[in-house]
Amino acid sequence: MDNRPIGVFDSGIGGLTVLKEITEQLPGEDIVYFGDTARIPYGTRSKETVIKYVLQSFKFLLTQDIKAIVVACNTASALAMEEAQKEYDLPIIGVVEPGAKAAASATKNSKIGVIGTEGTINSQAYQRTIRKILPSAEIIGVACPLFVPIVEEGWENSDVAYMTAKKYLLELKEHEIDTLVLGCTHYPVLRYTIDKVMEGKVTLVNPAYETAKAVKGILKEKNLFSSKLDGGEQRFYVSDDPEKFKRIGGNIIRKEIVSIEKIDIEKI
């Protein structure tokens, strides 16, 4: 048993979808969440910059006496997992591997689509990880930079969302994929629109859900479960103004964000 909190790291607010899945599957665990809101978005930044930001963020989380780190951000998982795992000793779980595994086992025709930020798609991280499990897979990656601002506008079911999804997903439809990885924390919010464009013909994989399952497996394996069965508490830290995070974040986790503090991440 280990009652120390789990650290959850994200480039901003999107990682709350991962936090929510963890609290549903592991209601007794305490969580410390850090959202690097001053430097969001990671999706368009170079690999070098993302690694630097991730290592700084880990340094902060490690001051919080945590037992494991979940990297909720797809871009950070895609670009910085190796460096992070080299640097630190505790279990580090990213979203890419659980998402890739679920996609590889869901597909029937071995044609898989992956959508995400420019950073995630260009990194080829999902593509590589899926191919390790299913070498015959044909994988098509498409960057969808408009999806995050559409979700943040609350326009997920609008005509703009539908037309945008049609433009981005056209290539995936032409390739007749049967499985699609929603490779960015914001994208599950668009799942109805995406499903409509794909005419209900593809299995949508949500890495947030798969990651929470993976966290449960690792805590069990390493005997790190909390002794509490529920009532886990959450503390939040951000690197920019907490007010916006509180407002939008409360909607995502469907519960008021009470304990939140701003930290100066560049001075950690």
Next chain:
Amino acid sequence: MDNRPIGVFDSGIGGLTVLKEITEQLPGEDIVYFGDTARIPYGTRSKETVIKYVLQSFKFLLTQDIKAIVVACNTASALAMEEAQKEYDLPIIGVVEPGAKAAASATKNSKIGVIGTEGTINSQAYQRTIRKILPSAEIIGVACPLFVPIVEEGWENSDVAYMTAKKYLLELKEHEIDTLVLGCTHYPVLRYTIDKVMEGKVTLVNPAYETAKAVKGILKEKNLFSSKLDGGEQRFYVSDDPEKFKRIGGNIIRKEIVSIEKIDIEKI
């Protein structure tokens, strides 16, 4: 006469539209451009964070022996001009004041729209500056967060751009504005789409153009013109990977970006 370069500061690549106007109106001036690409976008950040980033960026530009600074970023101009002018002695020209002046003199019915990022609109900087010149003005500000990624996708004349503009500009049409300030460096790229949505009935104000005119006026007033009449040279600095900047930036200024270097802005 003063042959030192002009410093141009932007949160990223959009400020190249301002640089381009300056090189057209003042072809003999050397320019040092700094784009804070590692920390873009400023538009959704808190005032405190934007001020910190702007002062750090100025500190870098001042190592380059410049004679004046142009703040090409609307958000930075809106949130950090006062602090910057308090801190430093050289002429500092933002885009908000020239844009506001042009709008106040263009309107006939005193109904003016301003579009920009969340940071620019919430700051009320254009609204306040226009009202100082034209106290009776009715000013409606609308934040348009999807416009920047649409421009960066090259979708400025697509159906997505048109539908998005229709959603954002509806309120402005209902208020029957006759003048619209394009209060973000990227927006002039969308001018045809915006003009179509507004049915050709409004005067579009481009602060980049107005700012270059203002720079010319100040250099003249302070006797700071370069002794060269043309052939001004440009050097570029960015805080993230220069490759993307070079590629997209070359298209904006219609000329290859040769001299470009990455700096670590957090260590200045």
